[in-house]
Amino acid sequence: MALIGGGPGAADLITVRGQRLLAQADVVVTDALAPRALLDKGLPGPAGGASGVGAEIIDASKRRGSHTMDQRDIDAVLVERALRGQRVVRLKGGDPYVLGRGGEEAAACRSSGVPVEVVPGVTSAVAVPAAAGIPVTHRGLSRGFTVVTAHADLGEVPRRRDHTLILLMGVTHLEASVGVLLETGHDPATPVAVIERGYHPDQRVTTTVLRCLPDVAARVGVSAPAVIVIGDVVTVSPAWADRVTAGPTAD
Secondary structure (H helix, E strand, C coil), X not given: CEEEXXXXXXXXXXXXXXXXXXXXXXXXXXXXXXXXXXXXCCCCCCCCCCCCXXXXXXXXXXXXXXXXXXXXXXXXXXXXXXXXXXXXXXXXXXXXXXXXXXXXXXXXXXXXXXXXXXXXXXXXXXXXXHHCCCCCCECCXXXXXXXXXXXXXXXXXXXXXXXXXEEECXXXXXXXXXXXXXXXXXXXXXXEEEEECCCCCCCEEEEEEHHHHHHHHHHHCCCCCEEEEECHHHHHCHHHHHCCCCCCCCC
């Protein structure tokens, strides 16, 4: 079984190895944020395969309030198909080991005697900010960064503007997350960027400051998938010139 990180969204950001294994697959179990364009175009059948047809695609998408399959079912499909002798690819968005439950899936396969090849992907936590012109570290602005889901551990993250905070899966709990950050001592004037649909044709970048983020996000209609970047590195982005504020000036 191959556990492949498909990258941050654009089909051509998958690794060469990932693309090769994908083309050889009998079965592809795919996530919602995987590069679907690779699948929509159709995949060649496995080299030397008797049928010559494309791989079977199994949709294992998970979105808030709508899970096509739960995690136990996904694990079971990976194991069962691999034990049949099929070449199975588990295709995930970003990197499978960055908040992607890839470690759980690999463990489930190995515990059932299924060998796993892990193919890293370009994580959206770093790549999507880059698509907006934001380096997660930058000399004089940030020497480190933290990646968290926006509904966990926010009270424990560094409180300095020179330490970049990256929130994944953060749109639904945005107002509550900002509240926690402000309550635990984060500077209300910290620059923030929200990058929606990174590397897609309709990518949108909205910049503001931390205390204004919930109001601005509601005003412009921010929606998932989105990556939220908090810290002084946001000022490097060309989009910072067009920042939006709500209420009194917060620069």
